[in-house]
Amino acid sequence: MKSIRVVLALIVSFIISAAMLQSAMAVGIDDPARLDYYKALKGKKIAFIPCAMGFDLTEGWAATIKSMATSVGMEFTIRDPNWNIDAGAQALTSLISQKPDVIVVHNPDVNSYAKLIQRAEQAGIYIISVNMRSSSESSAFVGVDYTRVGEVQGERIVKFCGKGSGTSGKVAIVQGVITSGASGFNRKGIDNVLSKHPEIKIVADQAADWDATKARNITSTILQANPDICGVIGGWDVMDTGTAAAVQEFNKRAKRAKPVYLITSGGGAKFSCDKVKDGTFSEVVSYNVPGQGRDIFAMISYLLQSKVKPGMYKVSIISPLTLVNKQTIASDSCWDPAELKKK
Numbered sequence: 001m002k003s004i005r006v007v008l009a010l011i012v013s014f015i016i017s018a019a020m021l022q023s024a025m026a027v028g029i030d031d032p033a034r035l036d037y038y039k040a041l042k043g044k045k046i047a048f049i050p051c052a053m054g055f056d057l058t059e060g061w062a063a064t065i066k067s068m069a070t071s072v073g074m075e076f077t078i079r080d081p082n083w084n085i086d087a088g089a090q091a092l093t094s095l096i097s098q099k100p101d102v103i104v105v106h107n108p109d110v111n112s113y114a115k116l117i118q119r120a121e122q123a124g125i126y127i128i129s130v131n132m133r134s135s136s137e138s139s140a141f142v143g144v145d146y147t148r149v150g151e152v153q154g155e156r157i158v159k160f161c162g163k164g165s166g167t168s169g170k171v172a173i174v175q176g177v178i179t180s181g182a183s184g185f186n187r188k189g190i191d192n193v194l195s196k197h198p199e200i201k202i203v204a205d206q207a208a209d210w211d212a213t214k215a216r217n218i219t220s221t222i223l224q225a226n227p228d229i230c231g232v233i234g235g236w237d238v239m240d241t242g243t244a245a246a247v248q249e250f251n252k253r254a255k256r257a258k259p260v261y262l263i264t265s266g267g268g269a270k271f272s273c274d275k276v277k278d279g280t281f282s283e284v285v286s287y288n289v290p291g292q293g294r295d296i297f298a299m300i301s302y303l304l305q306s307k308v309k310p311g312m313y314k315v316s317i318i319s320p321l322t323l324v325n326k327q328t329i330a331s332d333s334c335w336d337p338a339e340l341k342k343k
Contacts, residue, residue: 036305037072037301037305038072038073040301040304040305041072041073041074041301041304041305042072042073042074043073043074043075044074044075044101044102044304045074045075045076045077045100045101045102046065046069046074046075046076046077046100046101046102046103046104046300047076047077047078047079047095047100047102047103047104048061048062048065048076048077048078048079048103048104048106049078049079049081049088049091049092049095049103049104049105049106050062050078050080050081050106051081051083051088051106051108052080052081052082052083053078053080053082055238056238056266056267056269056271056289056337057106057131057266057267057289058106059337059340059341060267060269060289060290060292060293060335060337060340061104061106061130061289061292061293061296062076062078062293063293063337063340063341064289064290064292064293064294064296064297064340065104065293065296065297065300068293068294068297069297069300075100077100079091079092079094079095083108085108085109085112088108088112088113089112089113089116092105092113092116092117092120093116095120095125096116096119096120096123096125099123099124099125100125101125101126101304102125102126102127102128102300102303102304103120103125103126103127103128104128104130104296104300105117105127105128105129105130105134105138106129106130106131106132107129107132107133107134107180107181108132108177108180109132109177109179109180109181110133110134110135110179110180110181110184111134111135111179113134113136114134114135114136115136117129117134117136117138118136118311120310121138121139121310121311122310122311124309124310125310126139126140126300126303126304126310127139127140127310127311128140128141128142128296128299128300128303129141129142129143130142130143130292130296131143131144131182131292132180132181132182133181133185134181137314138311138314139303139310139311139312139313139314139315140299140303140314140315140316140317141314141315141316141317142292142295142296142299142316142317142319143287143292143317143318143319144182144265144287144318144319144321145185145318145319145321146181146182146183146184146185146186146189147185147186147188147189147192148189148321149186149189149265149285149321150185150186150187150188150189150190150191150192150193151189151190151192151193152189152285152321152323153186153189153190153233153263153265153285154189154190154191154192154193154194154233155193156263156283156323157171157193157194157200157231157233157261157263158193158194158197158200160230160231160261160282161200161230161231161261162197162199162200163197163199165230166258167228167230167258168201168228168229168230169199169200169201169230170201170203170226170228170229170230171194171200171201171202171203171229171230171231171232171233172202172203172204172205172206172219172222172223172226172229172231172232172233173187173190173202173204173205173206173232173233174206174207174208174215174218174219174232174233174234174235174239174240174243175187175205175206175207175208175235176207176208176209176210176235176236176239177207177209177210178207182235182236183207183235186235186265187205190233203222203225203226203229204218204222204225204226206218206222208235208239208242208243210235210236210238210239211239211242212238212239212240212241212242212243213242214242215234215239215240215242215243215246216242216243216245216246217242217246218243219232219242219243219246219247220246220249220250223246223247223250223260227254229260230258230260230261231260231261231262231263231282232247232260232261232262232263233263233264234262234263234264234265235264235265236264236265236266237264237265237266237267237269237271237272237275237281237284238266240262240264240281241275241280243262243264244262244264244275244280244281247259247260247262248280261282262280262281262282263281263282263283263284263285264281264283264284264285265284265285265286265287266284266285266286266287267286267287267288267289267292268284268286268287268288268289268322268324268333268334268335269289269334269335269336269337270334270335270336270337272284272286272324272334273324273329273333273334276324276325276326276329277326277329279326282325283323283324283325284323284324284325285321285322285323285324286321286322286323286324286333286334287319287320287321287322288319288320288322288335289335290335290340291319291320292319295317295319298317299315299317
């Protein structure tokens, strides 16, 4: 009899609880987790040190991070060294003393900011490296696997210039800054593929330092010395507007049946897709900059909520790649910097 009373009491308790829950749901209930999220982020400070502002990658990252940060009550500032590595180091040194909660760093090369990154994290500041790694690994990296970019470029060069293509197999490589992680890792990826294809002959491998004018001049000289060249691998679509200009001039002058093939890589801005459409670029290995911006902010959110000691763990978010050419290009293949800034 006692057990029956216990069961009946449990049933009544369940019915009452269900009725109370139903009544609460009718007017809504608080989500307890959301309060902790906003509390962890509100008032926190993010600083961004790009290589320079004024081009698609850094403008896209900054616009996305700023939009997401301000929506939750965070402060976002930019320290623009404008391609001056010493100015960038000074900005990072100054920020260490000011102690923002997070610094997002676009490393110009693998060594220049390495010791400062260590100092910042020892001072309790989270460092997130974007797209180009430092030899001093920071709490987080968000960006491209440039080794894989190089492998994709190598695979496409083999397709267009390799065995059975009816070409000379001659290829040139135009890198950015040779000491940057982007160029070094990218070059290794290219070699991973081309080392297995002896029919491909690298006739030139030069650094244009991310400068379009320099890339144009280098490429013009290479093409003049190798009029039967098959293809060119570029390091970055903004720089390779210069590479492409030299290739276009050569193609018009040489009047070859098969024009020189040019593959580059970049952040997927609208101008890059436009140049694929008009034939300026043969193909682009593309990564989505607004997507990277969201990943950067997601990592910021995680670090601030976790309260893990800066530098204790080293994590990466690798950006997905898309091969853009005239056959694969779609309405969502690229993003418009002007539209992104409106958000």
